[in-house]
Amino acid sequence: xxxxxxxxxxxxxxxxxxxxxxxxxxxxxxxxxxxxxxxxxxxxxxxxxxxxxxxxxxxxxxxxxxxxxxxxxxxxxxxxxxxxxxxxxxxxxxxxxxxxxxxxxxxxxxxxxxxxxxxxxxxxxxxxxxxxxxxxxxxxxxxxxxx
Numbered sequence: 001x002x003x004x005x006x007x008x009x010x011x012x013x014x015x016x017x018x019x020x021x022x023x024x025x026x027x028x029x030x031x032x033x034x035x036x037x038x039x040x041x042x043x044x045x046x047x048x049x050x051x052x053x054x055x056x057x058x059x060x061x062x063x064x065x066x067x068x069x070x071x072x073x074x075x076x077x078x079x080x081x082x083x084x085x086x087x088x089x090x091x092x093x094x095x096x097x098x099x100x101x102x103x104x105x106x107x108x109x110x111x112x113x114x115x116x117x118x119x120x121x122x123x124x125x126x127x128x129x130x131x132x133x134x135x136x137x138x139x140x141x142x143x144x145x146x147x
Contacts (some may be wrong), residue, residue, distance in 0.1 A: 003049060003135040011124050012049040020059070024118040026057035027097050031106060034147050038091060038101030041084040043129065044075055050128050051080035057125075058082075062096035064089045077109025 014043040016022040030036045033043035045051050051068050058064040066082050073079035084090045094101045113119050134141040
């Protein structure tokens with residue numbers, strides 16, 4: 001397992017104490033997933049815990065009903081795909097975060113980040129979606145590869 005996978009597993013074990021933080025973490029994951037729009041919303045990860053966390057947060061924080069399936073990643077490795085197949089779910093999730101689905105590109109809605117705890121949760125979700133980090137024993141490098 002990679003150092004990044006270990007970190008993501010640890011982050012998935014953290015529980016949000018407040019609904020606002022749960023919503024902020026969910027927002028971070030979806031906003032930085034590869035596909036989050038009214039036409040389609042999907043996220044692929046090789047980490048099963050991240051997929052489960054995303055599905056749980058989507059249901060709890062925004063009332064969305066995601067589907068999780070097992071697929072092969074672009075690198076020909078086993079992966080998990082979380083999707084919102086119903087347009088009503090996609091519209092509801094976008095609306096829960098202050099988006100209409102008509103935007104040409106999504107920007108962070110700061111209203112979803114009410115306090116420092118929510119900012120931390122948002123960054124945690126963002127890292128789960130698109131972050132990598134190297135082992136500090138080797139060098140320091142944190143990266144967010146955003147769409």
